[in-house]
Amino acid sequence: MSRKYSNDVLPTGLRVRHFDSGGAGPPVVLLHGLSNLIEIWDRVIARLSTTFRVIAFDLPGFGASDRPRASYDSEFFSAQLAALLEFYGLKRAHLVGSSLGAGIIVRFSERHLDRIDRAVIAAPGGFGRATHPMMRLPTLPLV
Numbered sequence: 001m002s003r004k005y006s007n008d009v010l011p012t013g014l015r016v017r018h019f020d021s022g023g024a025g026p027p028v029v030l031l032h033g034l035s036n037l038i039e040i041w042d043r044v045i046a047r048l049s050t051t052f053r054v055i056a057f058d059l060p061g062f063g064a065s066d067r068p069r070a071s072y073d074s075e076f077f078s079a080q081l082a083a084l085l086e087f088y089g090l091k092r093a094h095l096v097g098s099s100l101g102a103g104i105i106v107r108f109s110e111r112h113l114d115r116i117d118r119a120v121i122a123a124p125g126g127f128g129r130a131t132h133p134m135m136r137l138p139t140l141p142l143v
Contacts, residue, residue: 010083017064018057021049027093030056031101037063074107
């Protein structure tokens with residue numbers, strides 16, 4: 001299925017590729033896992049869009065989003081999620097995450113629980129204090 005993606009700068013100053021179904025229902029933000037892109041959600045976006053406004057984005061360091069020199073840790077990604085919600089003017093949203101995306105939701109909830117309506121976390125990852133270098137490999141510019 002062909003979708004229209006946008007590339008915009010979030011309040012963090014990073015350009016990200018994102019998608020908004022524009023639906024009238026409550027917002028659902030989809031967060032992909034490590035080594036994935038927005039397209040990982042293609043099979044569910046159409047179905048979710050019948051009830052929800054569906055928003056997804058390539059996390060910085062993945063897909064067509066910026067790849068800044070940054071520590072790709074839970075604080076970094078949590079700030080990007082907060083910036084995405086700010087970009088869309090959303091005070092609250094349902095959050096759905098897989099793997100890395102699920103871990104981001106858990107970390108985001110530590111500081112922003114009031115911004116989460118409901119959360120679905122599938123196979124959350126990244127809970128150690130330090131991320132193993134092999135887990136960061138897919139975020140390198142050459143990869």
